[in-house]
Amino acid sequence: MLDAHPNRLPNLVGVGYKPQHFQAIMDDPSPVGWLEIHAENYMGDGGRPLAQIRHLADRFPISVHGVGLSIGGESRLDPEHLARLKHLVSWLNPAVFSEHLAWSTHDSHFYNDLLPLPYTQDTLTRVADHIDELQNxxxxxxxxxxxxxxxxFAESTWSEPDFLREIAKRTGCGLLLDVNNVFVSATNLDYDPKQYINDYPLEHVGEIHLGGHDEDEDDHGHxxxxxxxxxxxxxxxxxxxxHTLAKAGPKPLLIEWDNDVPDWPELAAEAQRGVYALSKQAALA
Structure with missing residues (x-):
């Protein structure tokens, strides 16, 4: 039986939690309204990480974000990973759980990357089956x-927004819209990011992510x-x-900063920009 009220995040700004920020968040959490953790970091049985998260969960809604399920993989979902995830979700009771439209496993091999998928009917069926298993x-x-x-992928027969719309329709899952991912993909694949947002099934979005990216060149100098x-x-x-908030209205907004993590004042300042973005939209509404 699925949770009848699956998204309990407030329409506020959250940050990806890092243990080095624990005391600063406890001392002065503004402007943070909620926290996200990566599931795979908290699947153990004890120790300081779990103690900190239990303490933080008393004060903040927690979003659990998975990075290792390989939702798009050809093999079945790893039953041991699913069992550990079920245990984490059971005791923590997070506001939401999310994962990536990607694959990272093949046979018994795990790749430390979130790899893309062709948007075909076969992929649609496989991803929907995996989401059904996960949600159940x-x-x-x-x-x-x-x-x-x-x-x-040349073999793709769906656009990404239409593919995600159909996944949400078939499975009842929600969508996490990463705006930085849209910008990265649009730049790399040469399409209009605003048009992507216009085509996206925003009615299914329960959370928005923002993060940083690096700039490089491909073999052709692009x-x-x-x-x-x-x-x-x-x-x-x-x-x-x-542009997204103007079309979708206010949503829970996360600042992701997972590498070269700054000191708390710099991350808090980035979160404050998110607060400003949400307040601008509220003023215009």
Missing amino acids: TIGRQMMLENPSSYLA VLLIDSHGAAVVDPVWALLD
Whole structure:
């Protein structure tokens, strides 16, 4: 039986939690309204990490974000991973759980990357089956995140927004819209990011992510953006967020910063920009 009220995040700004920020968040959490953790970091049985999260969960809504389920993989979902995830969700009772539209496993091999998928009928069926299994296992709705893309598949027969719309329709899952991923993919694959947002099934979005990226070049000297989560959000992504919020209305907004993590004042300042973005939209509504 799925949770009848799956998304309990407030329409406020959250940050990806890092243990080095624990005391600063406890001392002065503004402007943070909620926290996100990566599921795989909290699947153990004890120790300081779990003690900190239990303490934080008394004060903040927690979003659990998975990075290792390989929702798009050809093999069945790992039953041991599912069991550990079910245990985490059961005791923590997070506001939401989310995962990526990607694959990272093949046979017994695990790749430390979130790899893209062709948008075909076979992929649609496989991803929908995996989401059904996941949601039935954890007893609640999950949210599926759009990927950052570096190539397109010739065999794709669906656009990404239409593919995600159909997944949400078939499974009842929600969607996590990563605006930085949209900007990265649009730059790499040469399409209009605003048009992508216009085509996106925003009615299913329960959470929005923002993060930083790195700029490189491909073999032909063209700009190649890498979704690194290791820098501040750039101004064009903030502008794309404004466009998104104008169409979707206020949503829970997360600042992701997973690599080269700054001290708390810098991350808090980035979160404050998110607060400003949400307040601008509220003023215009």
